[in-house]
Amino acid sequence: MNPATSATENTARPVAGLGHAEPLLAVRNLHTFFDTPRGIVRAVDDVSFSVDRGRTIGIVGESGSGKTVLSRSVLNLLPKKATIPAGGEILFEGRDLRPLSSKQMRSYWGPQLAMVFQDPMTSLNAVVKIGRQITEGLREHTDLNRRAAEQEAVALLRSVGIPAPERRLGEYPHQLSGGMRQRVTIAIAMACGPKLLIADEPTTALDVTVQAQILDLLARQQRERSMGMVLVTHDLGVVANRTDEIAVMYAGQFVEKAPTPIIFGSMRHPYTEALMRSIPRIENPSHTRLDAIPGRPPDLADLPRGCRFAPRCRNAQQRCLEENPPLFPGEQPGHEFRCFFPVGTPAGDEARERNVRDGRTAAGIDMDTLTKASA
Amino acid sequence: MAGSGTAHLRDRDDIVLSVEDLVVEFSVGGGQKVHAVSGVSFDIAEGETLGLVGESGCGKSTTGRALMQVPRPTGGSVRLRGTELTGLKGEALRQTRTQLQMIFQDPISSLNPRRKIRDIVSEGLSIWRRDVDADESRQRVDELLSAVGLDAATAGDRRAHQFSGGQCQRICIARSLVLDPDVLICDEPVSALDVSVQAQILNLLEDMKARYGLTMLFIAHDLAVVKNISDRVAVMYLGKICEVGPADTIYAHPSHPYTKALLAAVPRPDPGAINTSVPLEGDVPSPVDPPSGCRFRTRCPQAQQRCADEEPVVREIGSDHYVACHFPIDAPAAPVLAGALGGSEADLAS
Numbered sequence: 236m237n238p239a240t241s242a243t244e245n246t247a248r249p250v251a252g253l254g255h256a257e258p259l260l261a262v263r264n265l266h267t268f269f270d271t272p273r274g275i276v277r278a279v280d281d282v283s284f285s286v287d288r289g290r291t292i293g294i295v296g297e298s299g300s301g302k303t304v305l306s307r308s309v310l311n312l313l314p315k316k317a318t319i320p321a322g323g324e325i326l327f328e329g330r331d332l333r334p335l336s337s338k339q340m341r342s343y344w345g346p347q348l349a350m351v352f353q354d355p356m357t358s359l360n361a362v363v364k365i366g367r368q369i370t371e372g373l374r375e376h377t378d379l380n381r382r383a384a385e386q387e388a389v390a391l392l393r394s395v396g397i398p399a400p401e402r403r404l405g406e407y408p409h410q411l412s413g414g415m416r417q418r419v420t421i422a423i424a425m426a427c428g429p430k431l432l433i434a435d436e437p438t439t440a441l442d443v444t445v446q447a448q449i450l451d452l453l454a455r456q457q458r459e460r461s462m463g464m465v466l467v468t469h470d471l472g473v474v475a476n477r478t479d480e481i482a483v484m485y486a487g488q489f490v491e492k493a494p495t496p497i498i499f500g501s502m503r504h505p506y507t508e509a510l511m512r513s514i515p516r517i518e519n520p521s522h523t524r525l526d527a528i529p530g531r532p533p534d535l536a537d538l539p540r541g542c543r544f545a546p547r548c549r550n551a552q553q554r555c556l557e558e559n560p561p562l563f564p565g566e567q568p569g570h571e572f573r574c575f576f577p578v579g580t581p582a583g584d585e586a587r588e589r590n591v592r593d594g595r596t597a598a599g600i601d602m603d604t605l606t607k608a609s610a
Numbered sequence: 611m612a613g614s615g616t617a618h619l620r621d622r623d624d625i626v627l628s629v630e631d632l633v634v635e636f637s638v639g640g641g642q643k644v645h646a647v648s649g650v651s652f653d654i655a656e657g658e659t660l661g662l663v664g665e666s667g668c669g670k671s672t673t674g675r676a677l678m679q680v681p682r683p684t685g686g687s688v689r690l691r692g693t694e695l696t697g698l699k700g701e702a703l704r705q706t707r708t709q710l711q712m713i714f715q716d717p718i719s720s721l722n723p724r725r726k727i728r729d730i731v732s733e734g735l736s737i738w739r740r741d742v743d744a745d746e747s748r749q750r751v752d753e754l755l756s757a758v759g760l761d762a763a764t765a766g767d768r769r770a771h772q773f774s775g776g777q778c779q780r781i782c783i784a785r786s787l788v789l790d791p792d793v794l795i796c797d798e799p800v801s802a803l804d805v806s807v808q809a810q811i812l813n814l815l816e817d818m819k820a821r822y823g824l825t826m827l828f829i830a831h832d833l834a835v836v837k838n839i840s841d842r843v844a845v846m847y848l849g850k851i852c853e854v855g856p857a858d859t860i861y862a863h864p865s866h867p868y869t870k871a872l873l874a875a876v877p878r879p880d881p882g883a884i885n886t887s888v889p890l891e892g893d894v895p896s897p898v899d900p901p902s903g904c905r906f907r908t909r910c911p912q913a914q915q916r917c918a919d920e921e922p923v924v925r926e927i928g929s930d931h932y933v934a935c936h937f938p939i940d941a942p943a944a945p946v947l948a949g950a951l952g953g954s955e956a957d958l959a960s
Contacts, residue, residue: 297804412893413666442665442831447875447889469804472877499881513809514879515838521857522816523838527809531774 257329258285259463260309260431265323267301267308274536278304280487281323286431286463293474293495294467295510296484299532302467305484306433309465310348311340327431345372349429351453353436355416359408365392366404369423376427391422395452414445418452425456432457435467450477471514475499480569483507486533486543489562493570503565503577506544529600542573550576550586551596614649615924618854618932624656626691626825627677627710627793633685634669634676644897646672648849649686651924654793654842659819659826661840661857663833665872667894669849670829674795677827678710679703691792708738711786715798717778721770727781728766731755734789754784757821758814776807783814787822794819795827800835812839833876837861845869848905849897851924855931865933865940868906904936912937 267279278301286292296302307313309325311332325332327347332340352358360368369391370384379387385404392400395418408416417437424432434453438446454477457464468474474481475495482492483506491504502508512526530547533539539546545555554575562571576586590596594603616630634647647669654660664670676683679695688695690709698706714720721730732751735742742750752762758780770778779799786794796815800808816839819826830836836843836857843860845852845868853866864870871890890909895901901908907917916936924934 297806414893442894443833443875443877444665444871444890445893446877450877451889470877471805471879475877475879475881476883495881499879510805511879513806515809515812515832515834517834517837517861517873517876517878519838521837521840524816525809525813525838527813528806529810531776531807 257326258287259328260465261285261324261326262309263324263326265305265308265325267304267313267318269318271536276535277487277538278535279308282484282487282489284482284489284492286465288430288463289457289461290480291457291464291466291478293478293481294465294484295469295471295474295481297469297532299535300484301487301535302484303435306350306435306465306467310344310350310433311335311337312350342376345429346376346427347429348431348433349424349427351417351420351424351432351434351437353439355413355420355440356408358420359416361408363407364404365406365408365411365419368419369404369426372423372426387426388422391426392419394456395419395422395425396448397422413441414448417441417445417449421449421452421456425460428460429462431463431465433465433467436469437466438473439468439470446473453477471511483510486538487535488543488573489571490544490574491570491572492562493565493567493572497565497567497570501567501579503570503572503579503583504544504574505548505550505576505578505583507572508578509547509549542575545596546598546600548598549590549596549602550574550578550583551590551598551600552576552586553597556597614651614850614921615934616651617924617926618851619651619653620655622655625653626656626658627827628653628689629673629677629686630689631686632673632676632683632688634672634681635684638898642898645849645900646897647676647683648900650846650849650851651686652844652851652854654825654827657819657823657825658842659828659840661836661843662827662829662846663831663836663843663872664846665831665894667848667897668846669897670831670846671797673846674712674797674827674829677795678707678712708734708789709792710795711789711791711793712795712797713779713782713786713799716802717775717782717799718770720782721778723770726767726769727755727773730770731781731785731788734785738789750788751784754787755781757787757818758784759810760784774807776803776810779803779811780814783811783818787818787824790822791824793825793827795829797829798831799828801830801832808835815839833861833873845872848894848900850905851934852906853931853933853935854924855928859928859931863928863931863939865927865931865938866906866935867910867912867937867939870939871909871911904934 263283265279265282269276269278282305284292294302366385366388369388373379373384373387388404389400392403397403397415397418438449441449466474466478478495481495481498482489485506491502491507498507509528513528515525528547533543541556541558542560545551560573560575562573564571576583591602595601630651632647632650636644636646638644650673652660662670677688683696690706693706695706728751731754732747735747735750755762755765760780800811803811818824828836828839840857843857844854847868853860853869860869864873875889892909895908902918903920904917904922907913922934922936924932927933927938
């Protein structure tokens with residue numbers, strides 16, 4: 236995974252000399268809203284990104300930021316009644332998936348698009364043997380007969396590192412450990428050789444030693460099959476070494492998107508910066524005071540008028556409270572961020588200095604609590 | 611590693627909580643037993659935070675609960691300021707437990723949804739401090755709620771569902787402090803929270819510890835979180851202690867192969883950190899039938915015959931640094947550091 240070659244990622248323009256003119260997946264101005272008794276919840280609000288074959292994009296956000304709704308939207312896995320189709324396109328190899336019915340989607344789920352979910356116990360059927368759960372997709376989408384499908388299932392289980400795979404076919408999910416179950420869900424996702432894999436918090440329910448195994452497994456499968464991958468997580472550590480590009484999501488929007496080294500090295504959005512600083516680092520001495528982000532994310536049914544992060548931001552100015560910033564391009568190719576006073580720029584430095592001088596941000600947050608923050 | 615022994619227990623006057631040879635077993639029928647905790651010993655000095663870290667199923671939560679005597683340990687001793695808890699019964703145990711409070715992983719489900727926050731926080735007072743009148747009790751609750759960063763006037767009359775996870779954890783912390791306990795046992799208190807909120811709660815726990823003079827047992831699986839909050843760290847594997855020592859020492863120079871593997875597996879939020887270590891193979895064995903000798907030997911990259919035959923005993927390997935392993939990694943000379951990198955900057959994983 237070399238992040239240096241990402242120049243063409245964010246553009247949908249056909250690139251001369253490449254075999255595939257369009258990216259594998261291109262999401263454009265996607266909106267997913269839910270009509271609830273509390274009002275319209277803007278879970279995904281104007282999100283665009285693309286994924287090429289063999290590349291990985293990481294989508295990072297806290298709970299409620301809309302990252303799971305985003306990944307389910309891409310797969311057309313949302314309850315149709317609950318959503319308000321508010322525009323946008325999901326182009327998979329150039330074809331818009333949005334208007335497709337579930338019946339039409341069935342030819343995509345499996346051989347084209349597959350998903351690995353967070354909790355393997357709930358994504359596996361508890362009363363169906365593992366073998367049948369793997370061969371189900373194979374029988375549906377390929378001409379393999381039962382015997383051949385079973386052999387393929389054994390090969391798949393072996394490829395995801397499950398010992399004694401022949402025996403496992405006849406077992407139920409509860410007979411396996413959490414790590415083994417997640418391997419099974421990966422085997423199911425891989426069964427029909429999908430072109431795009433969406434992994435939504437694939438290791439959050441697992442222990443750290445098992446997490447490393449599963450992430451390595453996903454990376455290997457992706458390399459071998461030249462799949463595109465969307466890795467959705469709340470953990471910056473998980474995406475740091477395993478993605479070409481990262482999008483940081485906050486309150487339904489991408490606030491920053493850039494090739495991975497730029498996100499970590501020269502992030503521009505104050506939320507990205509704050510997120511990095513709030514993580515306890517294993518290399519810091521114990522009792523290092525953490526830079527917490529005060530407050531909590533806004534209610535997606537009742538969003539502030541201006542920038543959605545402004546009430547928690549160190550750089551917030553009057554303008555941030557009135558106007559939601561659009562995505563600005565960064566100096567480096569492929570870098571975009573939603574901020575009027577970006578970190579590491581003269582405008583951002585000046586804004587922060589002004590807030591430090593005033594002792595508070597334009598949103599009225601005391602700068603002292605922003606820096607020492609347990610409140 | 612993963613052995614027994616008490617060499618790491620300290621003979622000091624300021625030991626608040628001392629656990630010796632704690633055993634917890636659950637019967638699972640057919641004459642079989644889950645060996646959840648098998649001979650764990652540790653002690654916590656006044657004002658100290660001990661981090662207890664390990665993977666799921668290693669017995670760290672069971673250890674925390676056994677200290678509270680729910681369930682009662684199968685064997686061993688738990689002494690709180692010299693009082694043996696394992697023999698206590700009825701009223702005496704209830705009285706002693708007020709000194710030992712606990713907060714849990716899921717803050718929302720640990721609050722009664724039908725009661726007001728003020729009543730939840732003040733319940734300890736109304737049971738144990740009959741001499742405290744309503745005004746005083748109200749004052750105490752207000753003080754605690756504002757200490758944990760909530761607005762007492764508005765929060766007090768609400769119920770748990772009106773708060774976010776982070777706020778509920780603040781309420782749980784306030785509740786645990788109302789009786790001025792000696793020891794606070796935190797069982798994965800931040801693992802259900804988002805990173806930005808997690809940092810708030812970790813900072814809050816440090817503040818509360820300083821303000822109320824708490825001694826803490828902090829149980830968690832996240833190594834970075836444990837290091838951040840702990841003075842000393844004990845690493846557990848399959849019901850046994852592997853390694854005990856000061857947080858910074860253990861993380862800089864892990865002696866136990868398991869500790870080293872655990873540290874190596876932590877994903878770093880740094881695209882430059884290249885992890886060259888080989889991840890541990892396989893899963894944790896079943897605690898119903900744990901391996902003979904050292905319990906880690908089935909996954910240990912340097913296991914020998916001796917590890918199967920003989921259980922390692924905890925011994926001192928550096929200053930206040932103890933390990934239960936026949937073949938520990940030499941502490942200061944451990945060739946885990948890449949080139950010129952030194953001290954805390956070094957990537958332990960590579």
